[in-house]
Amino acid sequence: MGKSELFGRDLICSQEWKKEELDKILELAKKMKKDRFSPKYTKLLENRTFFMFFYNPSVRTRQSFECAATELGGHAQFLEPKTMRLKTEKTAGETVEDAAKVMSRYACGIGIRILEDKISYYGQGDELLREYAKYASIPIINMADDKFHPCQGLADIMGLKEHLGEDLKGKKILITWAHGALARSWCSVQEAALICSRYGMDVTIAYPEGYDLDPEVMEKVKKNCEENGAKFEITHDVREGYKGAHVVYSRNWMSPNAYEGGEFHKQEEIEKALKLTSWICDSEKMKLTENALFIHPMPIDRGHEVTDEVASGERSIIYDVAENRLHVQKAIMALTMSERL
Amino acid sequence: MGKSELFGRDLICSQEWKKEELDKILELAKKMKKDRFSPKYTKLLENRTFFMFFYNPSVRTRQSFECAATELGGHAQFLEPKTMRLKTEKTAGETVEDAAKVMSRYACGIGIRILEDKISYYGQGDELLREYAKYASIPIINMADDKFHPCQGLADIMGLKEHLGEDLKGKKILITWAHGALARSWCSVQEAALICSRYGMDVTIAYPEGYDLDPEVMEKVKKNCEENGAKFEITHDVREGYKGAHVVYSRNWMSPNAYEGGEFHKQEEIEKALKLTSWICDSEKMKLTENALFIHPMPIDRGHEVTDEVASGERSIIYDVAENRLHVQKAIMALTMSERL
Amino acid sequence: MGKSELFGRDLICSQEWKKEELDKILELAKKMKKDRFSPKYTKLLENRTFFMFFYNPSVRTRQSFECAATELGGHAQFLEPKTMRLKTEKTAGETVEDAAKVMSRYACGIGIRILEDKISYYGQGDELLREYAKYASIPIINMADDKFHPCQGLADIMGLKEHLGEDLKGKKILITWAHGALARSWCSVQEAALICSRYGMDVTIAYPEGYDLDPEVMEKVKKNCEENGAKFEITHDVREGYKGAHVVYSRNWMSPNAYEGGEFHKQEEIEKALKLTSWICDSEKMKLTENALFIHPMPIDRGHEVTDEVASGERSIIYDVAENRLHVQKAIMALTMSERL
Numbered sequence A, B, C: 001m002g003k004s005e006l007f008g009r010d011l012i013c014s015q016e017w018k019k020e021e022l023d024k025i026l027e028l029a030k031k032m033k034k035d036r037f038s039p040k041y042t043k044l045l046e047n048r049t050f051f052m053f054f055y056n057p058s059v060r061t062r063q064s065f066e067c068a069a070t071e072l073g074g075h076a077q078f079l080e081p082k083t084m085r086l087k088t089e090k091t092a093g094e095t096v097e098d099a100a101k102v103m104s105r106y107a108c109g110i111g112i113r114i115l116e117d118k119i120s121y122y123g124q125g126d127e128l129l130r131e132y133a134k135y136a137s138i139p140i141i142n143m144a145d146d147k148f149h150p151c152q153g154l155a156d157i158m159g160l161k162e163h164l165g166e167d168l169k170g171k172k173i174l175i176t177w178a179h180g181a182l183a184r185s186w187c188s189v190q191e192a193a194l195i196c197s198r199y200g201m202d203v204t205i206a207y208p209e210g211y212d213l214d215p216e217v218m219e220k221v222k223k224n225c226e227e228n229g230a231k232f233e234i235t236h237d238v239r240e241g242y243k244g245a246h247v248v249y250s251r252n253w254m255s256p257n258a259y260e261g262g263e264f265h266k267q268e269e270i271e272k273a274l275k276l277t278s279w280i281c282d283s284e285k286m287k288l289t290e291n292a293l294f295i296h297p298m299p300i301d302r303g304h305e306v307t308d309e310v311a312s313g314e315r316s317i318i319y320d321v322a323e324n325r326l327h328v329q330k331a332i333m334a335l336t337m338s339e340r341l
Helices: A019-034 A060-071 A096-106 A124-135 A150-164 A187-198 A215-227 A266-274 A318-337 B019-034 B060-071 B096-106 B124-135 B150-164 B187-198 B215-227 B266-274 B318-337 C019-034 C060-071 C096-106 C124-135 C150-164 C187-198 C215-227 C266-274 C318-337
Strands: A049-054 A075-079 A109-114 A140-145 A172-177 A202-206 A232-235 A247-251 A293-295 B049-054 B075-079 B109-114 B140-145 B172-177 B202-206 B232-235 B247-251 B293-295 C049-054 C075-079 C109-113 C140-142 C172-177 C202-206 C232-235 C247-251 C293-295
Touching (some): A019 A150, A019 A187, A049 A096, A049 A140, A049 C060, A060 A318, A060 B075, A060 B096, A096 C318, A109 A318, A140 A187, A140 A318, A150 A187, A150 A318, A215 A232, B049 B060, B060 C075, B140 B187, B140 B318, B150 B187, B150 B247, B150 B318, B187 B215, B187 B247, B318 C096, C019 C150, C019 C318, C096 C124, C109 C124, C124 C140, C140 C318, C150 C187, C150 C293, C187 C202, C187 C215
Parallel strands (some): A049 A075, A109 A140, A202 A232, A247 A293, B049 B109, B172 B202, B172 B247, C049 C109
16 A cells, blocks of 8 residues: 555646656556446545535536545545635635645645636636645646646547547547537647647647637647657638548637636627537538547537537447546546555 | 345336335335444445435435435535536526436436426426436436425335334325415425325315315325225315324415416415415314324424424424434435445 | 543533543544544544534635544535525524424534624624524534634644643733734634633733723633633733733734624724734734744735734744644544544
């Protein structure tokens, strides 16, 4: 019994971990999926507390993290900052330094989710996580911020390996913008582009003019592709990217203007996006692919991001990927927080 | 160690289970009450997650279900749809199909509570539960919907058996409307009428003109009574039903007009009900009975539904019945969800 | 295995417990801190439920109580009365008697927090706790009310013993009012004055004219001091009390006029307090002390109650005291609620 060499590590973006380290998570997650309630795993966080800070609500993330802690024998506390007195620009309250230092005395790790309407400029959520990480002596796990979503990225890779085989090199993923009624953050698609390129996949990103993602992240994806001998492409054609794809990832995201003037223009973003009705993943476009798998981080905005026919079709692996959130999160928590491995 | 033959079953209304199956729950609940923290029971859901969906708030149901999971070694997640992004008629979000299928990957069961102001017509809450049940591969447990409340019904029967003896045949229960300030759903009283008639009790339902319950449910109660050689009566006289009763169940419920026009007319219902001040269970009326027990699913609207004298009197078994919620729910969860029985 | 002689006891104010009883908590807390996850402690509340009622939100209290239950093998249910239907003066709902009697059937203890804006006169919160205690057959633990905060007081003493030695006799604590933007309740400072005087410390309370604390509580502090041969002083000079102090406790509190007319005048209180800018604990004032420790129950309103230099300085023991909340609460729960000691 002891700690892994990953004990104490923060996980804010998969890009900041070595590929061998990501592999360790995926290997353990695979074992944990196979032998879910084995006594090897059910005591790893016994009597330990994991704090979950939800600045934004969530279905999947809440459920899967709280389950993960339970299955490891521990307990995840569901905390919403609105019921707490944390300092903000406008209100007196506790500094992140004080909060993080005290929480480090109580818990084995902290998960944080912050995105969309809880921030006033792109990147602010990610900055908050890094401020917590600076002061906490326990791991900070990104449960989705405005830039990255490493647990989703790892669950994606785990699902792709299950369906395409362990070696993803040479497989092409199309990450395509979709219209929709939610004005979604960039975290899931950026994380997918980063981690798929780390695993050697060809990455094509398709979106209408005016929907550029973070140029710094795109630069990293490009570099990842170069280092792995993979192709990186951006296209503004709604069909082009489907050709030759082994995986299609169709999802809405907000435009770079969403926070103009320091406010989140949710309604404008939704109205603008809803007009681009051709940007939906449907059977006709899927026919252009190499019998591609369909993946999505869920929840799906059906009828906008993808048709029911594709989302519920034979090649959709959405539920497997959603399940994998649980397994990769268990593995992350075990490796970074358990002293009983 | 293994599963019971009830493993995987939904429990939406007691009427949909065979009497022998209900007996199994009651038998196990009785054992669990006697030997509450026995190691026979404390590992039955170890490391397992039970999701509780509260569309409506609750005291007793939340507390007793979360306790039940804890006492079986598992964990109940408290989820409120308002902090989640589920699809409704008006908002983009996740379909019940997607939610149920993913949750089936994470948890061993799902409890759902929906009634009163969270629906726009009678029956809509029950429909939602059945939609979850259609897509989930794990048991759906009704934690009170607008039509039924099986856990309450089972706790009622358990309490009555404790105080009247195992055989309830020939005992008379009066279920009487009471005035009050809450405009309550029909679930508890309908469930009580259904399950008491299954257990051979004579059932009298008393209410002022204009407060009919669901005619389909009443038809079933009548049929249950016929099959068991028991009497079924409806009366609009405030005193008549008390005569010869062994059990009095006094509770407010809304009128069939409560959702007219697709809206819940809570205030009108309350105002209308509060005028009918003679409809209160008091000592004077209780004198007409065969020294009847007083039961109520709680919380009680004291001073409206019943006087303090009766509610806190010697023949009141309200706290025993409330405690039984815990035991029957533990038994339900063990039988439908445990793989370690 | 069995119960301590403190089993079943309520803890609403440390003053109501004998010093030998408080010592028992502190001794066990010390052992639990040293050997935090020892199997001696991790089964003490196994499968047991502790209810936490938060009429007011909280960071530290929620986190530390829920952790405490987890580390003892039990589960703390986080309950907010707003999501429940408890009776208030204005609404129908459940009486405290009914709620307390049913909860006593489900759980091993109940923690309650109520202060500031959830009451309409000073003392009302404390009265509510005593009403719960009257009807519940399980311990009621004060998680901070408008008068007292025994868990904080015990954590303070534990921290002071760690840094000043076991015997606190003859050590001087200055409890000083500070300006700030929160209009805080009197519970923490009153509890500190009471418990420090029980442990033989000289107590000086400093505050501007118009900020008197509860005269009955002050009378008790005075009497405690007399019984222990310690000094008790009140000063309205911002500097005087610092002289000779071994411990400085700087914190904002509301004036006795805060609830005038039955309403909480939060904004007026804050505005009035913010004008008294000299009432801040800073390095210059700390130089007057005997190299005093700085303590505070947190969250700190930095820049108002204390400068960053002092709060984050070498003599600040705020994080140790915050950590001690966990340990004393574990000890309290073990001694009053466990049947497996």
